[in-house]
Amino acid sequence: MDLKGEPLLLATNPRGLDYDVAKVLSEASFTPRIEATSNLDHIIFSMVQPHLGISIEAALMLTDKENAAVLRPFDPPQSRRLVMAARSFRTLSPAANQFVKHKGGAAENGAGSDSVL
Numbered sequence: 001m002d003l004k005g006e007p008l009l010l011a012t013n014p015r016g017l018d019y020d021v022a023k024v025l026s027e028a029s030f031t032p033r034i035e036a037t038s039n040l041d042h043i044i045f046s047m048v049q050p051h052l053g054i055s056i057e058a059a060l061m062l063t064d065k066e067n068a069a070v071l072r073p074f075d076p077p078q079s080r081r082l083v084m085a086a087r088s089f090r091t092l093s094p095a096a097n098q099f100v101k102h103k104g105g106a107a108e109n110g111a112g113s114d115s116v117l
Contacts, residue, residue, distance in 0.1 A: 003028065007035040007053035009044045020080050021056045
């Protein structure tokens with residue numbers, strides 16, 4: 001998807017834009033048109049739904065929104081690696097166990113890649 005001229009709605013963290021998103025945009029051959037940023041993903045998604053702009057989000061964040069958004073992969077594909085460390089995987093919280101069980105292989109099946117929505 002060509003992002004040139006598109007209004008971008010981007011999630012931020014305390015240090016600014018997501019590192020991987022900032023890297024993709026810095027490597028672009030154009031100046032990105034960033035219309036809005038928010039540190040709350042659901043705010044960004046609520047602006048994307050009525051077509052106020054597009055966003056770049058990790059596919060992992062979009063599993064419950066796939067029917068409400070158009071997901072488009074990057075060309076060439078972009079990806080990131082998630083690493084989880086624990087003193088013992090036998091004593092993980094139930095939530096952490098569910099994450100490992102359901103998303104542990106996400107990178108292998110493409111769910112670890114970034115998407116434009």
